Amino acid sequence: MDIQSFTYIGLAxxxxxxxxxxxxxxxxxxISALGLQYLAVYILVSGPWPIELAAVKLVAGWMAASILxxxxxxxxxxxxxxxxxGRIFRLSTxxxxxxxxxxxxxxxxxxxxxxxxxxxxxxxxxxxxxLANLGFSTSGVRVILSLLTLLSGFExxxxxxxxxxxxxxxxxxxxxxxxxxxxxxLINFTEEPSI
Numbered sequence: 001m002d003i004q005s006f007t008y009i010g011l012a013x014x015x016x017x018x019x020x021x022x023x024x025x026x027x028x029x030x031i032s033a034l035g036l037q038y039l040a041v042y043i044l045v046s047g048p049w050p051i052e053l054a055a056v057k058l059v060a061g062w063m064a065a066s067i068l069x070x071x072x073x074x075x076x077x078x079x080x081x082x083x084x085x086g087r088i089f090r091l092s093t094x095x096x097x098x099x100x101x102x103x104x105x106x107x108x109x110x111x112x113x114x115x116x117x118x119x120x121x122x123x124x125x126x127x128x129x130x131l132a133n134l135g136f137s138t139s140g141v142r143v144i145l146s147l148l149t150l151l152s153g154f155e156x157x158x159x160x161x162x163x164x165x166x167x168x169x170x171x172x173x174x175x176x177x178x179x180x181x182x183x184x185x186l187i188n189f190t191e192e193p194s195i
Contacts, residue, residue, distance in 0.1 A: 007118045010043025014122045018129035019094050021145055022136070023087050030145060031069040035062055037126070041152045044122045045159040048114065053168050057155060060172035064148060064179030068141070071183040090136065097128035108157075115160035126153030140189060144182030151175060 017037035024030050038061025046054035101124035108120040130150030137143045155171055 004118075006043060007047055007116070010040045011118050011122050011125075013037070013040035013043065014125055015098070018126055018133075018149055019091075021149060022094050022129055022133050023090050027069075027072045030142075031065050031072070034065040034068070034145060034148065037149065037152055038062055038065065040122065041126075041156060044119055044156045047116065047119060048160045049163055049168075053163070053165060054159075056168045056172050060175045061148075061152070064175050067176070067179045067183050068144070068186070071186045072141075075186050090132075093132050093136075094129065097132055098125065101125040101128055112157075112160065115157070119156055119160055123153045123155075123157035126150070126156065128153075140185035141182050144178060144185065147178050148175065151178065 013036055017033040017040060020033035021030055021037070024033060038058055041061060042054050042058035045057050101121055104124050105117050105121035108124070109115050109117045112120075126149050130146050130148075130153060133149060134143060134146035137146055151171070151174065158167075158171075
């Protein structure tokens with residue numbers, strides 16, 4: 001399998017995981033989608049970066065998913081947050097994000113040297129889905145998942161520009177810090193009933 005088809009598999013994983021995180025209500029689906037999302041980030045970042053450096057993204061993302069998952073297991077009273085809007089509206093929003101990302105990717109690939117169209121497409125897809133999920137979120141944990149998705153998209157775009165080990169480490173620390181804040185929110189704050 002060549003690197004081009006491997007990149008498109010990562011792009012498909014990014015699309016599947018971000019769409020699942022936008023629509024899903026069960027915390028198990030959300031955590032599984034987060035793990036799949038970081039596998040997609042690893043695949044997309046492994047093009048411009050060495051495999052060892054891209055593995056930092058995978059390990060940090062899976063650690064973040066396991067932190068949030070273990071917190072959810074140990075705190076079963078928490079739900080995955082109120083879903084304010086219907087699934088059809090969320091799916092149509094996901095379709096708009098996909099269309100926007102596909103129109104921005106070729107322009108960005110021409111504007112930023114070194115970034116390929118699939119990497120730009122995956123980065124904009126995750127940024128857009130993260131922003132959409134952030135707009136629909138009513139609970140702190142869904143906000144955390146949205147921020148992790150948004151950061152993942154930024155990491156894909158930034159990987160084509162900068163290959164520094166220090167930056168990769170700092171972004172991994174930010175990912176773990178965001179997941180620890182999410183675990184704190186899960187443990188210490190109960191969700192208020194909707195009115």
